[in-house]
Amino acid sequence: MQDREARVVIVGAGFGGLTAAKTLAKAGVPFVLIDRRNHHLFQPLLYQVATAALAPADIAVPIRAVLSPGRQKSHIEILMDEVTGIDRTARTISTQGGATIPFSHLILATGSDYAYFGNEDRWAPHAPALKSLDDALNIRRRVLLAFERAETTSNVALRQRLMTFVVIGGGPTGVETAGALAELARATLARDFSNIDPRTARVVLVEALDTLLNAYPRRLGAYTRKKLEQMGVEVITGRPVEDITTDGVLLEDRSILTANVFWCAGVKATPVGEWLGVETERNGAVRVGPDLRLEDDPHIFVIGDASSVDDESGDPLPALAPVAKQQGRYAAETIIAEARNHPAPDPFRYRDWGTMATIGRAAAVGKFGKLEVTGFPAWLLWGAVHVAYLVGFRNRLSVMLNWLWAWVSYAKGSRLITGPDEAAIDALDSGRAVEAELDKTVTNLEER
Ligand SMILES: Cc1cc2nc3c(=O)[nH]c(=O)nc-3n(C[C@H](O)[C@H](O)[C@H](O)COP(=O)(O)OP(=O)(O)OC[C@H]3O[C@@H](n4cnc5c(N)ncnc54)[C@H](O)[C@@H]3O)c2cc1C
Numbered sequence: 001m002q003d004r005e006a007r008v009v010i011v012g013a014g015f016g017g018l019t020a021a022k023t024l025a026k027a028g029v030p031f032v033l034i035d036r037r038n039h040h041l042f043q044p045l046l047y048q049v050a051t052a053a054l055a056p057a058d059i060a061v062p063i064r065a066v067l068s069p070g071r072q073k074s075h076i077e078i079l080m081d082e083v084t085g086i087d088r089t090a091r092t093i094s095t096q097g098g099a100t101i102p103f104s105h106l107i108l109a110t111g112s113d114y115a116y117f118g119n120e121d122r123w124a125p126h127a128p129a130l131k132s133l134d135d136a137l138n139i140r141r142r143v144l145l146a147f148e149r150a151e152t153t154s155n156v157a158l159r160q161r162l163m164t165f166v167v168i169g170g171g172p173t174g175v176e177t178a179g180a181l182a183e184l185a186r187a188t189l190a191r192d193f194s195n196i197d198p199r200t201a202r203v204v205l206v207e208a209l210d211t212l213l214n215a216y217p218r219r220l221g222a223y224t225r226k227k228l229e230q231m232g233v234e235v236i237t238g239r240p241v242e243d244i245t246t247d248g249v250l251l252e253d254r255s256i257l258t259a260n261v262f263w264c265a266g267v268k269a270t271p272v273g274e275w276l277g278v279e280t281e282r283n284g285a286v287r288v289g290p291d292l293r294l295e296d297d298p299h300i301f302v303i304g305d306a307s308s309v310d311d312e313s314g315d316p317l318p319a320l321a322p323v324a325k326q327q328g329r330y331a332a333e334t335i336i337a338e339a340r341n342h343p344a345p346d347p348f349r350y351r352d353w354g355t356m357a358t359i360g361r362a363a364a365v366g367k368f369g370k371l372e373v374t375g376f377p378a379w380l381l382w383g384a385v386h387v388a389y390l391v392g393f394r395n396r397l398s399v400m401l402n403w404l405w406a407w408v409s410y411a412k413g414s415r416l417i418t419g420p421d422e423a424a425i426d427a428l429d430s431g432r433a434v435e436a437e438l439d440k441t442v443t444n445l446e447e448r
Pocket residue numbers: 011012013014015016017034035036037039040041043044045046047081082083084109110111112130131172173270303304305306319320321322324356
């Protein structure tokens with residue numbers, strides 16, 4: 001590994017890194033692509049895996065299958081490894097697997113992680129977040145196990161706790177997850193149990209700010225709230241979470257007893273700033289110039305969620321898939337221009353085609369410049385855009401067929417409880433212990 005020739009190195013095969021890789025491959029520029037996972041993940045549909053609507057393979061594709069290094073004319077290398085540091089003087093990156101890889105240019109596209117506002121250790125074990133396929137499968141398991149446990153217990157309080165689902169964060173992911181959970185309970189599972197009525201499940205969406213979908217116009221946030229409430233979701237806004245424990249969620253004015261809390265709030269960038277030894281924004285993102293490079297090193301690009309760059313009006317660009325994709329293409333085109341002795345492209349400019357969020361199976365909201373769309377037409381558009389953005393024909397076809405089937409039948413085909421999950425089993429299988437503790441817990445929470 002030490003004798004490697006310095007090449008373009010891309011870290012991360014998400015939206016930004018994979019787009020950069022495809023652009024370089026097309027131009028015949030050799031590169032090394034490193035990702036800790038072997039697949040590219042379409043995160044916008046993760047909530048559908050978590051709520052049993054889609055299977056993991058529908059929204060992920062092996063990186064090697066996308067780039068097929070063996071079939072490319074230019075030299076492409078794909079490494080499955082985790083980057084742990086960068087030596088800017090030696091111009092190398094180091095990995096968990098012990099490799100030291102030299103780079104001529106570096107594109108850092110490692111995305112973001114969830115942040116629990118400084119309460120990672122205490123809250124994360126009780127409130128899993130949705131970032132990877134494993135996270136989605138863990139949440140799916142917890143949700144389905146909760147109904148199974150509720151079916152087998154005769155303790156009414158425990159049953160209520162098991163059938164209460166709290167989603168924290170009223171951004172697009174929280175809204176989509178809460179809507180999908182309500183549909184799962186009220187439609188898909190409605191007639192599947194003998195001792196419980198899944199339609200009585202309580203789905204609560206908690207947002208610290210006063211409105212939902214804060215990046216959208218207020219009208220769309222209000223519309224979203226109304227739609228969710230019509231679907232049976234209890235929406236609580238203006239209430240930051242004060243604590244999350246095994247018993248449930250504590251807000252300023254109330255506590256919610258639940259065995260199921262899902263975290264969809266707060267994001268922080270991956271530790272790229274630490275690796276580079278540069279100052280970062282409060283969310284950990286690395287500030288880059290308008291050409292997406294470090295100001296003191298034109299050979300290092302930081303793109304996507306890991307970076308911070310302003311739009312023309314001086315506001316930071318949002319952490320969205322299209323931003324990362326456009327930045328990936330721009331970084332690669334800059335490198336290609338340099339390799340061909342062409343002038344560098346003009347500064348990066350984000351072309352905003354609009355943003356959308358879905359609310360269940362028949363409504364969505366979208367903002368396209370000044371145009372705001374809601375309802376079923378918005379939902380159709382949301383579906384078309386997401387299918388078009390998926391990588392791979394198989395995935396597009398599979399997602400379309402799944403959605404069509406779910407639409408006509410209300411069925412969700414991926415309702416399988418698989419894999420050992422100590423956390424879920426600890427939380428749910430300790431039914432008897434919980435029953436004994438329950439009265440004490442209720443009293444404690446009421447006293448607080
Ligand atoms: C649940 C969810 C829903 C979302 N919904 C939407 C939506 O509807 N619309 C939208 O536009 N955006 C949405 N987003 C945001 C969007 O997914 C991100 O903005 C986008 O993925 C950022 O792209 P990226 O290339 O910067 O990072 P990512 O796509 O996250 O890719 C980062 C890659 O880097 C790899 N990586 C990380 N650290 C290392 C390391 N140390 N070593 C090696 N590899 C590493 C990861 O494995 C990953 O493959 C959503 C995000 C989430 C989590």
